Amino acid sequence: MSRFIQRARRGYEDVAVTVPVTIPCQRYSIDTAHWWIARALRELTRTAGISHTELDGLSVSSFTLAPDTAVGLTQHLGITPRWLDHIPMGGASGVVALRRAARAVQAGDADVIACVAGDTNHVDSFRRLLSSFSRFAQDASYPYGFGGPNASFALLTDYYMREYGARAEDFGKICVAQRHNALQFPHAVMKKPLTLEQYCTARPIADPLRLFDCVMPVAGAEAFLVMSEDNARAMNLKYARVAATIERHNAYPDDPIQMRGGWAMDIDQLWSQSGHSPGDMNLLQTYDDYPVICMMQFEDLGFCEKGAAADFVNSHEFTIEGDLPHNTSGGQLSAGQAGAGGGYLGLVEALRQVTGQALGNQVENAQRALVSGFGMINYDRGLCSAATVLEGA
Secondary structure, X not given: OOOOOOOOOOOOOOEEEEEEEEEEEEOOOOOOHHHHHHHHHHHHHHHHOOOHHHOOEEEEEOOOOOOOOHHHHHHHHOOOOOEEEEOOOHHHHHHHHHHHHHHHXXXXXXXXXXXXXXXXXXXXXXXXXXXXXXHHHHHHOHHHOOXXXXXXXXXXXXXXHHHHOOXXXXXXXXXXXXXXXXXXXXXXXXXXXXOHHHHHHOOEEEOOEEHHHOOOEOEEEEEEEEEEHHHHHHOOOOEEEEEEEEEEEOOOOOOOOOOOOOHHHHHHHHHXXXXXXXXXOOEEEOOOOOHHHHHHHHHXXXXXXXXXXXXXXXXXXXXXXXXXXXXXXXXXXXXXXXHHHHHHHHHHHHHHHHOOOOOOOOOOOOOEEEEEEEEEEOOOOEEEEEEEEEEEO
């Protein structure tokens, strides 16, 4: 119990989230992260009908922008913001960027904030990224020959299967449904249907993970604007409201292996602040670099009890036409993981859905969406988790 006085969470009144932008992914790119981010910002300003000089706030997430950070990027882009943020939190970056930008708009620290994530993917980008990703990874993973997150998530998946009785087919249902959704999303990298048999018989990667359990690195960018509702209405932009958000880092550090994330610590506050419950959501966007993390989020976000995600998966349909549309753009497992941009993928897609701007895959009567993010895995756990409830205005 904290000895500090706990203040009630302030709401997000008069904050508009608008102008969802996706720069279509490429498997590999010779262009820099700067180029991808600049393309997203150009599309933001073009769609909003403003000049880049009118952006007085900027939030940037990228794994491949080095040696630059957000401050160096301002000179490349020719902008002079009075509010600036750099959020290196991988899959949690989109929701965290939204949280901080919303507070800046409420405080009057900025009027129009561009939130953008983008990365390139050269042939050698992923290896170079992993070589300096974290000290924990260098000390605990690489000496055993682990070249990336596959081995860490294989350990988590194996433990989850043994602890809760989940089967490969349960994870496969998530992947198959997301591929179905991706086939209706024009920017998805994966263009071929996926059957459960193909999923189960795919080549092994890191036992028990097989090919379609693993996210594909790509180059790409995602972005959105945050401003006041008055400004959004004056600019005639469709927008969403922020009903609630949560954020947590290094949750449950004493757990010997990660089977819950930071959402579980704060989920009651999220639902209380939003005035909704899981059953009120018209769609769900979870971070999905591996399907076991989707299972964890179903549980920690309150859709089912801990250990019951396999039964939950088998009692729901996650396609766009189903009873709980999930990762409606195909998620990263079928749309691709554009580095830190993957942390924006679900948020940008949810924004499209609740504002009626989906790219050919509109969920019927989509008014409310839950988006969750997860990022920065060290040897044995992801450190960052966040979630938000968006409502169509």
